[in-house]
Amino acid sequence: MLYLIGLGLRGDDIPYSGIKALKKCSKVYCEVYTNLPGIEKKKLESILGKKINFLERKDVEEKDFIVEEAEKENIGFLVSGDPLAATTHIDLVLRAKKRNIDVKIIHASSIFSAVSETGLQLYKFGKTVSIVYPEEKFFPKSFYDTIISNKERGLHTLLLLDIKAENKRYMNPNEAFEILETVDKNKIIKKVIVVSRLGRDDQKIIYGDINELKSCSYGDPPHCIILPGELHFLEEEFLNYFKVKK
Amino acid sequence: MLYLIGLGLRGDDIPYSGIKALKKCSKVYCEVYTNLPGIEKKKLESILGKKINFLERKDVEEKDFIVEEAEKENIGFLVSGDPLAATTHIDLVLRAKKRNIDVKIIHASSIFSAVSETGLQLYKFGKTVSIVYPEEKFFPKSFYDTIISNKERGLHTLLLLDIKAENKRYMNPNEAFEILETVDKNKIIKKVIVVSRLGRDDQKIIYGDINELKSCSYGDPPHCIILPGELHFLEEEFLNYFKVKK
Incomplete structure (x- = not known):
């Protein structure tokens, strides 16, 4: 299962439901290139009580490890704003759907x-x-x-x-x-x-x-x-x- | 100070930053008429650790007690979705601004x-x-x-x-x-x-x-x-x- 979770406008605008979902995840990624971070890694990790692996845009666009891992376990993927407002993440969901992986979007505030x-x-x-x-x-x-x-x-x-x-x-x-x-x-x-x-x-x-x-x-x-x-x-x-x- | 805080799409999509802001509030109101609640009062109160006073639309549109109280203390006002997506709440903010009350909007997920x-x-x-x-x-x-x-x-x-x-x-x-x-x-x-x-x-x-x-x-x-x-x-x-x- 892939949880795509919005951090909202300012990074700590992550929804309560998103924090709950993350508890089920064995690994958490985060990618914030479409917006400015405005999030300190340590602060976010302490809010979520989880280690976060920060990624670059090309890790998401050109590589498949996120969907590959989501085939076997619950993976959390944190995105600034509302997760699907940017096209790249629509592409990621599409790749997951093609592999029959369940995707749950947790929406957050967006411009x-x-x-x-x-x-x-x-x-x-x-x-x-x-x-x-x-x-x-x-x-x-x-x-x-x-x-x-x-x-x-x-x-x-x-x-x-x-x-x-x-x-x-x-x-x-x-x-x-x-x-x-x-x-x-x-x-x-x-x-x-x-x-x-x-x-x-x-x-x-x-x-x-x-x-x-x-x-x-x-x-x-x-x-x-x-x-x-x-x-x-x-x-x-x-x-x-x-x-x-x- | 008036905190206008979005509950997001499903009620427990309230942002972490909104939960933090509520800790500063001496009173919390909630109004959900522009959407379906999808929130049980008790569940939300246990998430937030606060008693919530549920209001009807006319309490917000026709009465001034929220802004009157916000003149003296920190008032939290919970709204479904993103707080200003509906016109009524824009009117509420305008009434607060006219009284020189600070208003902080905490955005949440929206349709x-x-x-x-x-x-x-x-x-x-x-x-x-x-x-x-x-x-x-x-x-x-x-x-x-x-x-x-x-x-x-x-x-x-x-x-x-x-x-x-x-x-x-x-x-x-x-x-x-x-x-x-x-x-x-x-x-x-x-x-x-x-x-x-x-x-x-x-x-x-x-x-x-x-x-x-x-x-x-x-x-x-x-x-x-x-x-x-x-x-x-x-x-x-x-x-x-x-x-x-x-």
Whole structure:
């Protein structure tokens, strides 16, 4: 049996049900590349009362030892956020299913619902987009079509910022603004919300014009950006608590 | 200080960080009307080591005692799912903010990210819709425009089904299919995924043609429905594990 257990947003947001499941596991792995750890190994081990084997992305993507072991015993696999929010883990589950291994997912908090902390209503979000680091000969712009299409329908857009954990590169909001401004020739993007370190004790939510927000510093990742669509008056009222100080 | 703490999908999915926060609270309330409890009071009290005061929806929406008490002491307020996924709790936070009360949200698992368990990629979901029980002189159909608009863009649609907890009415998938078929004259909706009791030990995910799924029985709530958009081959492969048995 393979238990895929979410650590949630900040690492110690692991659900009680997940801690219980881990007690049944003979081995525990952890992989946190899609997010920042924000977890000290020792602290997590003391919460869980288990030794944890930390893995790198390639151990999960390119190797099969996790599913091989889960064929014989209960294996716990800890993942930041909600386990299947990232595609890699869907692939892992698929490999387990192909071997007829039972998989139990224990869901945890995720940026996809936690952005509700801005006061924006989740059912008014359109398709999510990712902004990736442009490469020398490749500057992807398709995310902009999604932003425009959401905007035309009055919907909010969640922008996930690129993470290149292997190079310790985490796109910060100012880098994202630069990319946005390169593609947004007609300056359609005006209001912006920056959400930093959501769920952590030092989280920050800042709302304002993109020009005002460009001069802010945002500290450590992870960050994401929301482009608000049409605002209900309650959403507007809530957002005002996060207005950038001039 | 007001701690708004998510219980997650199944009630004992409360995050470890939430259990820690509760230790600082002199009083704990719980309100579960937007979801089914799935929590026995006694079990939860023994997990948390605290007495819990269960509330009804109107206690939260129409009365101010929670924020009044949070002005003077640490109050814990437990909510099913992720606390701000439902609008009522946004309103509660807003009332606290107006009184300058600090609010700490502790996020937990939510249907909005847990639907990833179907293998569908979260960033390919369009706007979420709710299907409500039609009333004698009011048959809301606007949700159908959203379904069509998502479909045209190749996006998946999450359909939340109506809950009238005060009357113990929880819309089941077959009731939802009937409403869908009333508005979908041209039979545009074909493939459907029904997700029942997600995250719980008796969860069910069933995928197939709407006509096949109409004859299934789905057991106890909560349920939701997903209308898949264009499927990536990995999504298709994953969904095949949930195909309805003929």
